[in-house]
Amino acid sequence: MKHNETIFSVKQTDLSGYDGWVLFLRQQELEHLVWLEPKLGETIRRLKERKLFTGALHQVEVIPTHGLFPTPYLLLIGLGDSSPTPLQAWREAAAAAAKAALKSHLSRLAVRLIGVNAGDDLNISTKTQIAGALTEGFLLGSYRIKSYQRDPELSASLLEVAYYDDSERVGTEELKLEAAITKAKIYAKATNYARDLTNLPSNLLVPENMAVEAQKLAAIFGFECIVHDELEIEKLGMSGLHHVGKGSIHPPRMIVLKYQGTEQWTNVLGLVGKGITFDTGGISLKDPEGMEEMISDMGGAAVLLGVMQAIGTLKPKMNIVVVIPAAENMPSGSAFKPGDVIPTLSGRTVEVLNTDAEGRIVLADGVTYAKQLGAARIVDIATLTGAVLVALGDVATAAITNDESFLKQMLKAAEQSGEKIWQLPVYPEYKEMLKSEIADVKNSTTNRWAGAITGGLFVGIFAEETPWIHLDTGGTAWLWHERGLDPKGGTGAMVRTLVSMIVG
Known part of the structure; x- marks a missing residue:
């Protein structure tokens, strides 16, 4: 717009x-x-x-x-x-x-x-x-x-x-x-710009459209852009993204933008954004009331495209790789199902208990791919859970990390930007809740306790030892009523915090 x-x-x-x-x-x-x-x-x-x-x-x-x-x-x-x-x-x-x-x-x-x-x-x-x-x-x-x-x-x-x-x-x-x-x-x-993307009706923003949007940014600012189609996704072993997207007539895309601000491709910051352009819940179908909000389930991807628009203008002296796994989560005869065991790019297998917990599966491949592309630190951002609304309402973004010093940089940037972040705990007992008897990890817990925490920790498994921050904007990416700086609809929450952290 x-x-x-x-x-x-x-x-x-x-x-x-x-x-x-x-x-x-x-x-x-x-x-x-x-x-x-x-x-x-x-x-x-x-x-x-x-x-x-x-x-x-x-x-x-x-x-x-x-x-x-x-x-x-x-x-x-x-x-x-x-x-x-x-x-x-x-x-x-x-x-x-x-x-x-x-x-x-x-x-x-x-x-x-x-x-x-x-x-x-x-x-x-x-x-x-x-x-x-x-x-x-x-x-x-x-x-x-x-x-x-x-x-x-x-x-x-x-x-x-x-x-x-x-x-x-x-x-x-x-x-x-x-x-x-x-x-x-x-x-x-x-x-x-992130708000505009988040507010686009889902018939106007399918995975292919999101890839085109990234290519437009690359053409304007000189980024390197890679888009893997559904055939390449399978060939490269990105099976998590493949399985989530295979139920839709609009096939998935793995989208990459690379910005190199120094002579050597070192100390790369990886930004991974959930790009589910519409989420019905798949076979684990959502309640139809309010489902129209699910046009915003690509809010993480929208934020990262907004961040890259700013980076292309400000040109900081650092290296950034953005990875966006984009898909539609739809129910059909070819959709993935509860009970499936699916491989991921990391080699780990996932037991699917709930197809409405699809975002963490595509992020698993996104995080692994960011590491393969050289990311030494990773931030993932996603409208990951509804549970974060129970914990924090629509006021604060939840954060989980495996590196406190890294998170301190993020919290300082959030304070400067006026955006609210609240850190969630990562006690070992929460990680135990993700263990599967037949696969390396399950994508949902049986009792759904601590859902925002376990959802984030699922993604953290794939970050491994790489310094990592998870941002759950499930409550802040979209508002039903305007408030303060934010309009009704897509908010673009965390764009300014991420740019502030990068630029300083």
């Missing part, structure tokens, strides 16, 4: 032509708007007295200026009462501003960057961090899902955001501010 490009700029003067002036306000600042036209200041104070706008986080009020200000409208956006304001609060406040602007059909916004009050000032480090956070928030908050209606309702677009800075140092700081804004745009655009 093609989105209108939002122009960001840094300006010192001249607010003519802008539809709205965005005021980000902490709760304690509502009584100190001494620089604002008195009648407008009085209006804001009355809103506070009536508790219509108190400056609470996510609170929004749009008021007309009636010619008392250079812009026709003021957008009052609450920041809460924390001081200093966390960067995530700035992101969420900007997202709220974007949504309010679009609802009011305001396309061009100006934002005071030096602080709310005329006497406020910020050092350049803080200012660039805030500018970056605001830029992410504006772009993520203004995301709109594509409409397939015959006569879609025309919607407003956020065309321009100008950061107004009348401090004396703006000229010397402008390049740093513009660099921060540019980087934030890359992160947000990559996230929105």
Whole structure:
């Protein structure tokens, strides 16, 4: 889906032509708007007295200026009462501003960057961090899902955001501010690209379409791209992927993207993403209610394509191999069945107890193949389990690792990006639950206890001794209602965290 490009700029003067002036306000600042036209200041104070706008986080009020200000409208956006304001609060406040602007059909916004009050000032480090956070928030908050209606309702677009800075140092700081804004745009655009892919109807995104999407990225950014079709998948021994995909008329694909940022192909980071383009559960058929969400079961693959879009632009000095096992999990006469024992690329065999636990089987081949392609560390990301929703709801992504120092890098990146990750335990008793009497491992436990943990540990078996992190976005890749930065539908959760971890 093609989105209108939002122009960001840094300006010192001249607010003519802008539809709205965005005021980000902490709760304690509502009584100190001494620089604002008195009648407008009085209006804001009355809103506070009536508790219509108190400056609470996510609170929004749009008021007309009636010619008392250079812009026709003021957008009052609450920041809460924390001081200093966390960067995530700035992101969420900007997202709220974007949504309010679009609802009011305001396309061009100006934002005071030096602080709310005329006497406020910020050092350049803080200012660039805030500018970056605001830029992410504006772009993520203004995301709109594509409409397939015959006569879609025309919607407003956020065309321009100008950061107004009348401090004396703006000229010397402008390049740093513009660099921060540019980087934030890359992160947000990559996230929105992942959202677009996740939201595609499953009839428009089958494994072959996903391979074509990867090839498009490769052509734009010069990546090496390898796509193995169903015949090559069998020939190479990727039997896990073969068995999961053989029930569909749309055959599976094993997709590889390689980015080489150093002279030697060493210290390679492997990224493996689950690419189940639709999941019916197979023979272990899902409940039909809510099954339409299963267009998002390729959310892990979408995230990695988003990450590679950002990597192609930022060009870090490191080596990355992305592996996406893509398939449809469908019931048919040729589908794999409960009770089957299937081989995998690693040589290990899997006893199938539940065909709706298919993602871990394709990831097993994906992780093994990433190692064969040189990965020295591996992150897999997948909408792996429904059990993660029971544990963490749709708020946090679950993480499992065999290397605590590796996970610390991920957690630091998540903190910087404002995305939530919670580490799950890997006690030996959980691994015991995956033992099979007739195969090397079974793909599901009989009582389904600790499902998010055992699902992740299944994948970890195939990572072996390679440093590995598993991210289960089964709760965070898709939302039924918009919240904060995230829209209803595909969220692109973990794109910004992964890019931050890679780029630093």
